[in-house]
Amino acid sequence: MTMDALAALCDRIASAAARTRKLNLLADYLRTLDDGDLARAVRFLSGSPLPDGRKLSVGAATLRAAAASATGWDLELIRFCSRVAGDSAEIIALLMAGRSAGLPLSLSGAEQHLLALAAERSKARKQKLIEQWLLAYAPLTLKYLLKTLTGMLRIGLQAKLVEEAIARASAQPLELVRAASNRSGDLAEVALAARHQTLDRIQARLFHPLDFMLAKPLESMPDGVLDSGPWWVEDKYDGIRCQLHAAHGKVRLFTRGQEDVTASYPDLTVPLSAIHPPLILDGELLVWRDGAPQSFNALQQRLARKRLTPALLAECPVAFIAYDLLYAGQTLLLNEPLERRRALLESLPLQPPIHIAPQRRLASPQELDALFEAARARRNEGLLLKRAGSLYEAGRRGGAWIKVKRALATLDVVITAAEQGRGRRATMLSDYTFAVRDGSRFLNIGKAYSGLTDEEIRQLTRLLKSLATERFGRVVLVRPEVVLEVAFDGIQKSPRHKSGFAMRFPRILRWRKDKPPEEIDTLDRVREIYVASL
Template sequence: MSAPLQRFAELCEQLSTTNKKLEKRSLITDYLKSLTSEDASRATLFLSGQPFTEIDSRTLNVGGSLLSKVVSHLSGADQTAMYAAYRRNGDLGAAAFDLFQSRQKVPQVLTLKDIERALEDIAAAKGPTGKQPRLLDLLEKSTPLEAKYLIKLMSGDMRIGVKQSLVEEAIAFAYSAQPAEVRRAIMLTGSLPEVTAMAIAGTLNEAHMRLFHALGFMLASPVATVEEAIERFTEEIAAERSGVSEALPEEERLAKRVETAVDTTPLQAIREAQLEDKYDGVRAQLHCGDPREPGRVALFSRNREDIGESFPELIEAFEHISEPAILDGEIVAWNPTDQRALPFTSLQQRLGRKRVSREMRERTPVVFVAFDLLYLKEELLLERPLSERRSALEQFTESHETATMNCVQRGQADLFVDDTNDHFPRLILAPAVQLRSAEQLNRAYTEARARGNEGVMLKARLSIYQPGRRGLAWLKLKRELATLDVVVTGAEYGHGRRVGVLSDYTFAVRDGDELKNIGKAYSGLTDAEIDELTAFFKEHTLEDFGGFRTVEPLIVLEVAFNNIMRSDRHDSGFALRFPRILRIRIDKPVSEIDTLERAEEIYNTQPDKPQDS
């Protein structure tokens, strides 16, 4: 008999009421120990907020609008009652818990296995009409507490203060393993349930790398000036020389830096840096060459979505490579004549498309600019220093760039097309040089901008690759107007020629597990983009107030602004002055938007910052 869902929901409720990490870990550990191997595997996946594993391409495609309809139908609540419940609780799952209290008592019959099957059925159903009866059946059988966490799981927002890293630690503690062993096995396999079963069986050391699931991306910390870049990079090199491990949590690392500080001059630090251009494209991870699946190629965005359909010529080009590899790099629009990147605006029309026409391919050619090699043949290279990974990448590019010239367009429409213009390498090695002086860094930034790139990257040559981590080992220098990556939380109908479309967007930054609104913008997007967002937000509405609606926090925008001010207009305590949308960040997951702390940093570094009262 599978474990009851009610007990899982009670655990989630306990987890949501404490901020103590060790207490959360203890609760999860004790719960896992009480389960069979099969149920523990299901529970770890659900606790991490995922209905399916990373290597499973299925999605639920269940929006807030559909879930709201189901909750309203089952509870009998009208729009006013739904709105009031949502405003009281701040999310639909908690609102459903309130609204379902008035229902006739439901027996506790659902199990974790039942939920696994129900989620599979919902994912397989086509469109809202196919999914709605399955949702009704599932939530009708749920107790109020079960419904609360089922809705949270299906909407991708558990809000119990548990990240996957904490679940990984709990697995280790429950089954006498090391957290590093668990993390490595998950990175290799891409399956939390599979790794849970391996931990129970004591076979974590048997995990093998499986291509075609995205590894986490190593991230760079932003700096605005050459002086700031050198200062922060010097801190990083001093830590490396002190033997402070990059694998340590950031707070431990900072403490170790102070304890074991080694004097490092800026000039010494600079000479341990690799300098690259920062390209204005889409960060991507490319997998190819698996002998078990010859010809298969996958492209993953930073939010681990497969984006190969938007760039078919890259799939066609890399399918000729038979050497197993994972490349980290940037997809950029490319001028093959001048051998230089085109502006991001040239690439933007390609994003999110499932069908790319021959005309679009010819108008906006793309290449994969590789700057790191994460896996080669049968070896994961993450623990090797950047200098070694770079050397291997250079050899890989030299061996295979010619093969990537062959982009054969598929389909009968292309049988008689002269595709000679397609014959240029789609694999480009990102130029990199050793940094030797501050003057060189300043000059390199100017030259990178002249080439149409965003700025420059500064990387420690001895740094290991840390999936999902942002530290000082990689810095990005961009001298532009202040920008923030934010998520849209509300959409409003426009005025004048924009009446009838949702063109005014309220947006938020992260503050711990919460989202805090910080501004509103309505300029910067094209009419076509606004039309697409209007359709999207109507499908993902949480509350509809007529002219304004709250929406699921799914769309990430990059916004620029003149300055930032203290303000009680928004719950963040700040407001942006003259905000405008630079672009939709389809390549960026919500988990990586900017934080309230980052907004405060920008506020405090403004030369014309007003005095706080």
């Protein structure tokens, strides 16, 4: 099968509005492939095009430089067009119309091109290879070859939909495909196993992140929610959700977004290299100081730091709070009840910087308010409730886990910019950047898109368009006249905003039509909230 056919499929999937249409198109296509091309196509579609899982470190600047060389177009013009469109591959494919030879390209040939590119260390040589592709193949094929290269297909095809298409194409139960994908982390392997009905042979693999079980968020507890108990209760910690994999001296840390952050926390991973029996822990990564967990603001000083100085490591030492055990003794424990997983966790000879989250039985719902305030007094976010006997439902946000979080505070802010939405909100301005007041200035502090009704968003779209001062692609700058009340879970320092701060998990409570921008909250109020949280 050809890369040209895969590109045509991707274009049809991108233009299909209905999820079922996307699913049917992909499943029908997968049935037509031999085993080799099935593995290649699934890798290309899932954002991991190389057989060995390596990443292709090629940036948009290299693509644009190759396009400028192949077409003779001005590099600055290509950069401008790419910025407006938000997609370099799309623009480059359009530029190559009438310029490329239009040669056919097989999936195996595309794979060989990507492997050759991955083997090159020279940026100039990588650019030359891409330029050769541009001159050889059809524009539509180039569009999706480059998208595959960057790992950003942007055709509305999430990994879960690919799993569903694999299940449909192979006539295998979806739950078996998803379970195998979670164990393996390799969708190409899963697709072949599903076709040959050998999904049960796929074993759990360490050092690739499993899907996290998610908790249903509630700010209040409606009547009857806890009737399915009994329940266990833990503090909801104010750090980064993290999965710790360890075996035979090797340690890896993965965030909920499946990012490997091991290198950023040597003060945690070096001591843990003494762990030898294989295990996977689910928990929270946070700063631990003076015998207690600290707030997210303390951890923020460690985030995205390229250089970790001895002073920083001493000032902000990290720890791992373990609250679940997913793998131990060569056994995946996801289908074991909560109490069994907890007993095994507590039996492990874990030592600092690993701490096991305290857990207690919830006696009655009337305890929740007092327990919540006690958790907040310990600088934690709130509570995490876990239903007794619950399994670890990887990748699901069911009712077996409930996180109780309440807004730290609210601020009245003014909209300074709005971004065009996507999907059913594609014709509306639905993502709002907002600011607080500092004297006569308005300084941005965050962005939110949830909390308003569709009708309110339609009204705001009309109003904001009338207030527009400039437009940059999908973003419209507006005169600061529309006031919102926004709730949030915390304030953190941020170099991204001119205020120097950013809200954590902001959500819009209401449109304050009754309040002028001169009466919104000030930067001094933001500083007060931040200092109080330290």
